Amino acid sequence: MTTVTLKGNPCTLSGTEIKTGDVAPQVTLVNSKGLADKVVGGASDNTQLIVVVPSLDTEVCAAETRRFNQEAAKIADVEVIVVSMDLPFAATRFCTTEGIDNLTVVSDFVSKGFANAYGVLLADGPLAGLTCRAVFVVNKDGRVAYKEIVPEITDEPNYEAALKGAKDASSQGASCCGTCQ
Numbered sequence: 314m315t316t317v318t319l320k321g322n323p324c325t326l327s328g329t330e331i332k333t334g335d336v337a338p339q340v341t342l343v344n345s346k347g348l349a350d351k352v353v354g355g356a357s358d359n360t361q362l363i364v365v366v367p368s369l370d371t372e373v374c375a376a377e378t379r380r381f382n383q384e385a386a387k388i389a390d391v392e393v394i395v396v397s398m399d400l401p402f403a404a405t406r407f408c409t410t411e412g413i414d415n416l417t418v419v420s421d422f423v424s425k426g427f428a429n430a431y432g433v434l435l436a437d438g439p440l441a442g443l444t445c446r447a448v449f450v451v452n453k454d455g456r457v458a459y460k461e462i463v464p465e466i467t468d469e470p471n472y473e474a475a476l477k478g479a480k481d482a483s484s485q486g487a488s489c490c491g492t493c494q
Contacts, residue, residue, distance in 0.1 A: 315432065317445045319466045324438035326445055326462070328429035333460050337361075337451040338430035342396065342419035345404035351394070351419045353427060356455035359392040360483040362475065365433050365447040366397045367440055367466065369407045369418070377446075377469050378413060384476055385415040390483045398422050398443045433462070446470060450478040458482035 315326045331337065339355035353363060364381050366374035378395050385393040393416035397404065404418045421427040421444070428434035433444045448470045450459035459478025463470050 315462060317435075317462060317464055317466055319438055319440060321465075322438060324440065324445070324466070325436045326432055326434060327436035328432040328434045330432035331430075331449075331457055331460070333457050335457050337449065337455050337457050339455075340421075340427040340430050342421055342427055343401050343423060345401040345408060345418045345420060348401055351417060353394055353396065353419065354430070354451055354455065357392070357451070357453060359390050360453060360458075360479055361449075361451040362388075362391050362393045362479040363449040363451065364393065364395045364416075364470075364475075365427075365431070365444050365449070366395060367435075367443040367446065369395075369397055369399050369404055373446075373467055373469060375407070375411065378407075378416075378418070379411060380469075380472060382411075382413045382415045384472070388476065388479055388483065391479045392417065393479075394419060396421055396427055396444065398425075398428075440466070448475040448478075450475065450482050452482040452485070 316323045337354035344351040395418045428444045446463040448461045452458045
């Protein structure tokens with residue numbers, strides 16, 4: 314099992330660990346806009362930049378979501394999706410307050426299906442039941458082209474590497490998983 318830390322204290326991740334090149338599992342989550350189903354992962358018309366945060370109610374998660382919202386508008390053919398365990402109502406409030414409109418915010422609160430399928434569910438520690446901080450890029454064929462599990466939950470991800478991974482996967486079309494570069 315993979316571990317991350319929260320303020321230096323180890324936390325175990327549970328679920329199925331996926332690697333670059335693997336087929337990204339398709340999971341249905343709740344879209345914060347209208348409470349509609351939103352399928353994340355799998356093959357798609359666009360490259361998916363999936364940003365995983367523990368909760369939008371934290372300073373680091375809010376800053377990360379704002380940053381990806383700004384950067385999302387600059388990348389053609391990339392859909393940015395933020396996944397958290399927040400209730401859709403809280404996510405909608407956050408997006409409205411913060412002017413988040415270039416990405417989709419979804420919730421995994423119902424079944425934790427995404428967290429388990431992508432191996433990002435915190436199994437222990439004070440945030441048990443939430444997700445760790447992670448970023449996945451899924452190309453149009455539905456393969457993971459980039460993956461970052463942030464080692465320290467209170468740290469922000471490597472934005473430049475994630476954005477480059479999304480741009481590369483988008484520009485290479487549907488046939489590259491990102492490992493051949």
